[in-house]
Amino acid sequence: MGGTTQLRTYTVRDGLLDEWVERWRNDIVPLRLELGFEIGGAWVDRERNQFLWLISYRGSKTFAERNALYWASPERQAMGLDPDAYLLHTEDRTVERRY
Structure with a gap:
């Protein structure tokens, strides 16, 4: 089954990066998983105040x-x-994954 994967890059307001990550991890991730999404990973880029993550759906x-x-x-x-x-x-x- 093919499916779709998105790379999402969020620029976060100053001083809220860690709080955003906690809200994402505790609130968003469980519901996304419950609805059949897959999370391929998440990263923070502190220099740019960005949060990056991979989300896929293959339903x-x-x-x-x-x-x-x-x-x-x-x-x-x-x-x-x-x-x-x-x-x-x-x-x-x-x-699209290539490796």
Whole structure:
């Protein structure tokens, strides 16, 4: 099964990088995994105040459909997490594994 993988790069507001990582790890990751996503890893680039991570979905729906389900879920709403409070800029790239 093919699937889709995205490399996501987030530029985080000054002073909030570690807090963002904790919220991502404790709130976002469990729900993403529950909904069938895979997390391929996550990194911080402190020099650029950026958070980078790989997210994949290889299910019966498209990535976009499953992502919409994530955002609309009651669990996501209950997080009380507004990404704009932490993130200045986001960039999502769809990538293909070659090695």
